[in-house]
Amino acid sequence: MEGVDHLAHERNKSEFDVDAMKIVWAGSPHAFDVSDRISKLVASDPGFRKDNRSTLSRKELFKNTLRKAAYAWKTIVDLRLSEEEAAKLRFYVDEPAFTDLHWGMFIPAIKGQGTEEQQQKWLPLAYKMQIIGCYAQTELGHGSNVQGLETTATFDPQTDEFIIHSPTLTSSKWWPGGLGKVATHAIAYARLIVGGREHGVNGFIVQLRSLEDHSPLLGITVGDIGMKFGNGAYNTMDNGVLRFDHVRIPRNQMLMRVSQVTCEGKYKQSDVPRQLVYGTMVYVRQTIVADASCALSRAVCIATRYSAVRRQFGSQNGGPETQVIDYKTQQSRLFPLLASAYAFRFIGEWLKWLYADVTQRLQANDFSTLPEAHACTAGLKSLTTTATADGIEECRKLCGGHGYLCSSGLPELFAVYVPACTYEGDNTVLLLQVARFLMKTVSQLGSSKKPVGTIAYMTRVEHLMQCRCGVQRGFAELSVDLVEAAVAHCQLIVVSKFIEKLQQEIPGKGVKQQLEVLCNIYALFLLHKHQGDFLSTGCITPKHAALANDELRSLYSQVRPNAIALVDAFNYTDHYLGSILGCYDGNVYPKLYEAAWKDPLNESVVPDGYHQYIRPLLKQEIRTARL
Ligand SMILES: CCCCCCCC/C=C\CCCCCCCCCCCCCCCC(=O)SCCNC(=O)CCNC(=O)[C@H](O)C(C)(C)COP(=O)(O)OP(=O)(O)OC[C@H]1O[C@@H](n2cnc3c(N)ncnc32)[C@H](O)[C@@H]1OP(=O)(O)O
């Protein structure tokens, strides 16, 4: 049945223009064109093969990633790809690598925290990958509590240098991606000490390895921290450990946009807020939100296609059994995730806009929207990554037993994705930041400072106006409730930005209607899930709750004929999906059968170890055998 589209009947059912939806998903016709072109380029190049990852040893896996990174870079240079195209290439190559931290954190840290002079010196080297950087903030003893970092950077006015030192075991840098085996340089975060006085944590550019033979420089101890969760998955990344033993760097390698140290040993603070030292994290959190919709949509695409292929029970007069996607219970688990994938796509787009806006304002010395940008990036990073990690796992279960096979693509997707709930800020710690921002806002209600943007609604909530005096008390005691409030606030942002998206003109037959259905599912599913809270606070009546439930059922029926087309709109190649269950043509069973025989364990009919362990067992010789 090779070449037959087993999902054609599903595609024929769709009631909207899929090509127009592809443009909406991509963001613009141009973005669609770039994405489509680069995804096909990657899929058709055997140099980017990825189907063997789960069977490679860590060393083979890592070397293969080094090869791919070098090959990707050569492709980028040879084809003169633009920055946008290179980023898409990275996306479709679909393998975490040291390059992510180099491009995603090292370069942005220099751009955001370096002076003009520092940028001029370091960025050209970094752009050409003549140096490879990582972001070394977290330590063995401290990750969330950045102010608690122990690494020191002590200014020595005699030599005009900083001495970077790891005074304790717990001050060892621990986790930075790319650090373990590749990075030549790091932005290392350390407590700045000048003339015996401490001035908080700051970033420093430190060379780690020789540019000639890659050996660690004097005073540097560096290595990989070991295997991580899952086969393949994030093990393509060399997360590292690093210790400094009185490593000397020139004074001008302190990133000096936020604060400066002069050669005389004078500490000066710029008039930009100190929080800009945390700016790289704001940037990356925003990219992580955009990425959540990609990971979730990928899992949803696999689960939706497979649910249309898979049949169980319900055969009438010897006819075919029921497609599992037709079961209401399957729909009630799958379609809210489909709606979430679209919702996260649009919130990612909006957050990108918000980040660009705050960046522009910062350049003009307007810092007024920084707290809101921090709260939005932190909160939405937390919300979308938690929902995506849970959603991928739900998609695995939606695929029954076959979802547990590596060839479904879902175990690796989960393993590679789930650390997003921890890195770039533990999700609970980030929600506490949102809660702090909300409580601060509530305490200022009624003052001349009017809440704007995502918190403008607060003035309309009468209950908040009444409780504004007491909010600064008992934060720790009430933190569990406050975290729930922070999630609710973030969900409100997601829903309202989805609604705003629908207020725009959206071309294409039936496209807007489909998005309206998805938006309603997203909102009503939340209402249904949290109906206890809505009922107990008197926001809705039991009648409303029942109506919402009825409406959800009706919306699921409206999505059903369009489900396959809605996941086709993601425009993912089979290479990118990396899943037999999610393949475009739905020809699942022959592919699963064939893949099983390709497993290394099936290379011989009688397994290695038969003569040593199985035969003696069967022959009852086990007690005399040497194990
Ligand atoms: C093989 C294939 C190869 C292909 C190659 C092709 C080539 C490629 C070419 C192009 C490719 C492009 C690819 C790009 C890919 C990019 C992908 C990027 C992926 C990255 C992966 C991520 C890896 C993970 C990295 C990390 O994890 S780094 C470490 C992150 N650490 C944290 O997040 C720590 C969390 N803790 C904190 O953020 C804070 O310290 C805290 C919890 C907020 C601190 O709280 P505390 O109460 O102590 O606050 P204070 O420090 O006292 O601060 C007080 C006030 O400041 C406010 N605040 C806090 N944070 C911020 C902030 N960030 N911004 C603004 N304001 C902030 C806080 O609210 C307080 O305010 P106040 O008003 O209440 O006083």
Ligand SMILES: Cc1cc2nc3c(=O)[nH]c(=O)nc-3n(C[C@H](O)[C@H](O)[C@H](O)COP(=O)(O)OP(=O)(O)OC[C@H]3O[C@@H](n4cnc5c(N)ncnc54)[C@H](O)[C@@H]3O)c2cc1C
């Ligand atoms: C795959 C991966 C890649 C990473 N890459 C990098 C990198 O490139 N560079 C880098 O510098 N770091 C990196 N990190 C480190 C990462 O940023 C930290 O692990 C993360 O910020 C969480 O900090 P932690 O490990 O200290 O967690 P902890 O803070 O120790 O969290 C442990 C538990 O304590 C809870 N907790 C902590 N503080 C509070 C609080 N105030 N109130 C209530 N609960 C609290 C948390 O919710 C969590 O449940 C990476 C981590 C991973 C997993």
